[in-house]
Amino acid sequence: MRAGAAGAVSxxxxxxxxxxxAQAQEVAAANPAPxxxxxxxxxxxxxxxxQPVLDLEEAMIRPGAVNxxxxxxxxxxxxxxxxxxxxxxxxxxxxxxxxxxxxxxxxLLASGVRPDVIMxxxxxxxxxxxxxxPLFAERRIVGRGIGGQSSAQMLVRFRxxxxxxxxxxxxxxxxxxxxxxxxxxxxxxxxxxxxMSMVDLARANGISVVLGGLPPAERFFWRPGAKPAGQxxxxxxxxxxxxxxxxxxxxxxxxxxxxERGGMRSELxxxxxxxxxxxxxxxxxxxxxxxx
Numbered sequence: 001m002r003a004g005a006a007g008a009v010s011x012x013x014x015x016x017x018x019x020x021x022a023q024a025q026e027v028a029a030a031n032p033a034p035x036x037x038x039x040x041x042x043x044x045x046x047x048x049x050x051q052p053v054l055d056l057e058e059a060m061i062r063p064g065a066v067n068x069x070x071x072x073x074x075x076x077x078x079x080x081x082x083x084x085x086x087x088x089x090x091x092x093x094x095x096x097x098x099x100x101x102x103x104x105x106x107x108l109l110a111s112g113v114r115p116d117v118i119m120x121x122x123x124x125x126x127x128x129x130x131x132x133x134p135l136f137a138e139r140r141i142v143g144r145g146i147g148g149q150s151s152a153q154m155l156v157r158f159r160x161x162x163x164x165x166x167x168x169x170x171x172x173x174x175x176x177x178x179x180x181x182x183x184x185x186x187x188x189x190x191x192x193x194x195x196m197s198m199v200d201l202a203r204a205n206g207i208s209v210v211l212g213g214l215p216p217a218e219r220f221f222w223r224p225g226a227k228p229a230g231q232x233x234x235x236x237x238x239x240x241x242x243x244x245x246x247x248x249x250x251x252x253x254x255x256x257x258x259x260e261r262g263g264m265r266s267e268l269x270x271x272x273x274x275x276x277x278x279x280x281x282x283x284x285x286x287x288x289x290x291x292x
Contacts, residue, residue: 043099096156123147173212218263229262
């Protein structure tokens, strides 16, 4: 049954049950049809992050030995599971992630503060803002990373999460999840097109661009069998050449973090993909050398 017809059906069923029109209308009003189509605010209300989620986020960026059983235990708690279910439901209804920063963007615009730098990306960028909160606040750097996202998803939200906020500079760090195939099968050409489109959009709106090189990874824990090291090098080679062609800075995070096998140095990551705080210290220096 179409959702938009639910209110009318409720009214008809109530009348068929022997209620008068007025009574039936009261029943129908108490059971309104769910919203469909285009509405002013399509975003669901998310519950606050429970402590197990916050603890696991911290564990992902904390240097030192990994207590994997403790991390797994956090993910099995009822509070974590409930939040994860709400997050999954939101992502299913909002593929590009337009709701993720909607309230934060509105608050930033209302404050009248113009960011110096907006960093758009995936979990590597999302964790960066969490790992270096004082730096981001001091330098007016705004993080707009969403874990698991491909470059195509970032392109869809680029206007809302970057252009509308009028930053001086946008730092684009995308591609790890393209290589992993998080959005399904894709191609190097599709990835290049999304990067070029974001660069074009930024420059058309007077925003300077910095392109970040993909950090190294020799495996993805969520994609067994994948061998991403070589593909990451190829995409970085293209990003470097494209940045030179366009006259925009390219930051080679890969060279600063890589080991002899093409992966991330073990002391810099919990899982070989996500940098920890020690890695972000290195990345900070490279970033600030360009955006200062």
